[in-house]
Amino acid sequence: MLEIRGLHHAWGVTEVLRDVSLHLHAGELLALVGPSGCGKTTLLHLAAGLLPLQTGSIRRAVARPAMLFQQPRLLPWQRTIDNIGIGLRAQGVPRASARERARALGHELGLDDRALHAYPHELSGGMQSRAALARALLLEPALLLLDEPFSALDVGLRAQLHTLLLDHVQRRRTAVLLITHDLMEAVRLADSVLVMAPTPGRLVYRQPVAGPALARDDVAVHRLAAELLAVPVLRQAFDLPPLEPACLPA
Amino acid sequence: MSLLQRWAAAVATYAWSAWGAIASLLAALALWEWAAAQLGPLALPDPLAAGGALLDLMQRGSLWPELGATARRALIGLALSIGAGTLVGIIAGLSPTAALASRPLVTVMLGTPPIAWLVLALLWFGSGDGTPVFTVFIATVPIVFGAALQGTRTLDAQLRDMARAFGLPWHMTLVQVYGPHVLSYVFPAWITALGSAWKVVVMAELLASPDGVGAELAIARSQLDTAAALAWTGAVVFSLLLLEYAVLEPIKREFERWRQEPA
Numbered sequence: 001m002l003e004i005r006g007l008h009h010a011w012g013v014t015e016v017l018r019d020v021s022l023h024l025h026a027g028e029l030l031a032l033v034g035p036s037g038c039g040k041t042t043l044l045h046l047a048a049g050l051l052p053l054q055t056g057s058i059r060r061a062v063a064r065p066a067m068l069f070q071q072p073r074l075l076p077w078q079r080t081i082d083n084i085g086i087g088l089r090a091q092g093v094p095r096a097s098a099r100e101r102a103r104a105l106g107h108e109l110g111l112d113d114r115a116l117h118a119y120p121h122e123l124s125g126g127m128q129s130r131a132a133l134a135r136a137l138l139l140e141p142a143l144l145l146l147d148e149p150f151s152a153l154d155v156g157l158r159a160q161l162h163t164l165l166l167d168h169v170q171r172r173r174t175a176v177l178l179i180t181h182d183l184m185e186a187v188r189l190a191d192s193v194l195v196m197a198p199t200p201g202r203l204v205y206r207q208p209v210a211g212p213a214l215a216r217d218d219v220a221v222h223r224l225a226a227e228l229l230a231v232p233v234l235r236q237a238f239d240l241p242p243l244e245p246a247c248l249p250a
Numbered sequence: 251m252s253l254l255q256r257w258a259a260a261v262a263t264y265a266w267s268a269w270g271a272i273a274s275l276l277a278a279l280a281l282w283e284w285a286a287a288q289l290g291p292l293a294l295p296d297p298l299a300a301g302g303a304l305l306d307l308m309q310r311g312s313l314w315p316e317l318g319a320t321a322r323r324a325l326i327g328l329a330l331s332i333g334a335g336t337l338v339g340i341i342a343g344l345s346p347t348a349a350l351a352s353r354p355l356v357t358v359m360l361g362t363p364p365i366a367w368l369v370l371a372l373l374w375f376g377s378g379d380g381t382p383v384f385t386v387f388i389a390t391v392p393i394v395f396g397a398a399l400q401g402t403r404t405l406d407a408q409l410r411d412m413a414r415a416f417g418l419p420w421h422m423t424l425v426q427v428y429g430p431h432v433l434s435y436v437f438p439a440w441i442t443a444l445g446s447a448w449k450v451v452v453m454a455e456l457l458a459s460p461d462g463v464g465a466e467l468a469i470a471r472s473q474l475d476t477a478a479a480l481a482w483t484g485a486v487v488f489s490l491l492l493l494e495y496a497v498l499e500p501i502k503r504e505f506e507r508w509r510q511e512p513a
Contacts, residue, residue: 048415067415073408077430077508086426087416119508135416 001026001143001175002047002065007056009042015200016042020056022194022203026142027173029166029213031190033180035238039201040179041070044147047177066141068149072128074120074135080127081106081116084134091139102138109134109164126157133161137168144169146178150185162189166214187224189213197237204233260500268495295477303481312466317485320463323379324451327386328444334387335394335443336436342395343402352399359392364450372458382454382462389450390443394436401435402428434509437502441494448490 002024009017016039024030034040045051047058048067066087074083082089084106085098093101106116109130120128129149136144150158166189169176180186186193187209195205207228216224228234230243279297286296295303307313342348367388371381405428413423455464463482470478 045411050411050414064417069408069412069415071408073412075409075426075430077434078426086418090416090418090422121508139416 001028001061002177003057003059004043004047005057005059007043007046007053007058009039009046009051009054011042017046018200018202020201020203024143024175024177026061026175027170028192029169029176029178029190030192030194031178031180031186032194032196033183033186033234034196034201035198036181038196038198038237040181040196041147043196043201044145044177044179048145060143062142064139064141065143065145066136066139067145068132068136068147070148070151072120072125072132074128074131076120079117079119080111080123080131083120084116084131084138087135087139102134105134105138106131109137110160126153129153129157129161133165137165140172141174144174144176146176146180148180148182151180151182158185163214165189170212170214183225183228184221187228188216188221193228195231195234195237197233204237205231207231256504257500260503261496264495264499292474292476295480299477300480300484303475303477304484307478307481307485313485316461316463316466316482317489319459319461320451320455320486321489323382323455323459323462324386324447326379327383327451328390328447330383331387331391331443331447332394332440335391336398339395339398339436340402340432343399349399349403352395356392356396356399359388360396364389364453368454368457371454377458377460379459381458382451382464385454386447386450390447393443393446394439397436397439398432401432404435405431430505430508433505437505441498441502444494444498445490448486452486 002022004023005021007017007020008015020043022030032040032043042051044067046053047060048065049058049060074080075086078086081099081102085093085095085102088098088101089095103113103116111127111130111134115123115127115131120131123131129152132149150161153161162185165176168174176189178186178189183193190209190213193207193209194203195207196202197204209224211220229240232242235242282294283296286294286299291299304313342352364385368381368385371384371388375381375384409427409431410423413427418427451462452464452467455462456468457464459465463486467479467482470476470482
């Protein structure tokens with residue numbers, strides 16, 4: 001679905017990404033974790049085609065992946081329902097049917113008619129995030145790129161949106177590349193976790209996560225996160241001190 | 251129909267919210283009345299005398315054609331400056347170099363007194379419509395230009411990326427992403443420009459035109475007819491208030507409903 005090979009990228013003289021390669025299959029959810037400023041977002045923007053490619057190759061099986069940004073990025077002057085339908089409108093779908101599909105999906109994601117007819121500033125942050133998720137999912141994309149979309153939400157809301165997202169992508173076998181700095185989020189959602197180290201951004205570790213994501217409970221997620229946190233290259237990437245031998249999980 | 255209803259409702263809401271403004275206007279009238287009583291009718295006729303003079307002008311049939319000529323000049327000049335100022339402002343806003351280069355020009359244009367432009371315009375255009383129209387244009391164009399430039403410069407890069415990520419075609423990006431943002435900057439500037447156009451046109455006519463409210467003011471001055479001068483002034487101010495609050499303000503509210511807090 002998405003194949004990235006030998007990607008290098010630089011902002012001026014600053015090298016941001018060095019030799020990044022990854023492979024994402026249909027129905028797979030890949031989480032990319034790394035400290036802030038390590039080049040994750042640059043990688044995602046390159047994958048989305050928002051930045052010109054410098055060195056390396058990116059092959060996408062779809063012309064246009066759907067993207068969910070860190071902030072909701074809703075148009076303040078359009079009602080929620082039209083914000084959700086904007087991707088369909090861009091594809092030439094008539095307004096009435098775009099609205100109809102936006103309403104159906106909005107209801108599924110917990111946005112009632114009142115919220116759908118409000119302007120974004122009248123919605124809470126959680127509602128805005130739901131709307132942004134709906135906007136991306138409405139396109140029924142084969143490839144979905146997520147840039148820390150849930151980082152500003154409280155734990156309850158985050159869990160709700162995680163379930164909604166997983167439910168959706170599993171039914172449609174969507175390939176998902178999720179960028180996050182939250183290890184718990186990564187091991188809760190992903191089939192595999194990739195670790196990126198900073199300056200310059202490069203992939204240093206890959207950890208498959210066993211079992212279907214929807215079946216993982218909080219205990220399993222905590223255990224998986226603790227295991228991941230004990231990996232020396234990951235500690236190094238996040239600039240954490242090495243663990244004392246006694247603290248290592250058995 | 252629904253648009254007409256919304257307009258009527260907006261005007262009605264506005265009129266209702268205007269009680270405070272009406273009260274302060276009436277207080278000003280009272281102050282005028284008091285001052286008139288102190289100064290005598292030659293220096294300052296009372297409001298009733300000015301109103302009577304206005305009624306008289308209406309009955310003689312000279313009010314509407316003169317007011318019409320003034321409005322025509324102001325609106326032509328304003329339309330030109332809105333058209334050119336908005337367009338050039340947006341273009342300048344798209345290029346950082348042009349924005350940087352145009353800033354001192356805007357300052358110079360804003361700083362040049364309209365009366366200086368008027369003298370030049372008189373030399374260039376004579377006593378036809380050209381002089382007031384040009385003066386209005388030159389006095390209002392920097393206001394509109396500056397707002398359009400600022401609106402374009404402050405476009406949100408995040409929304410632009412969003413538009414690209416979702417593959418919005420250029421015309422959709424223009425109408426749905428750039429348009430409303432720029433409009434929220436230029437519309438208030440248009441209203442400011444309107445007020446300034448109304449003032450400048452009367453001044454230009456006073457010195458340069460054979461007809462229009464400004465010319466009538468010049469006649470009133472030469473005849474020491476203070477009541478007529480006040481009547482003409484009142485007519486100009488009232489027509490501006492009507493245009494701004496009955497036409498432009500409802501349009502602005504319609505455009506900016508997304509900004510208003512929930513009722």
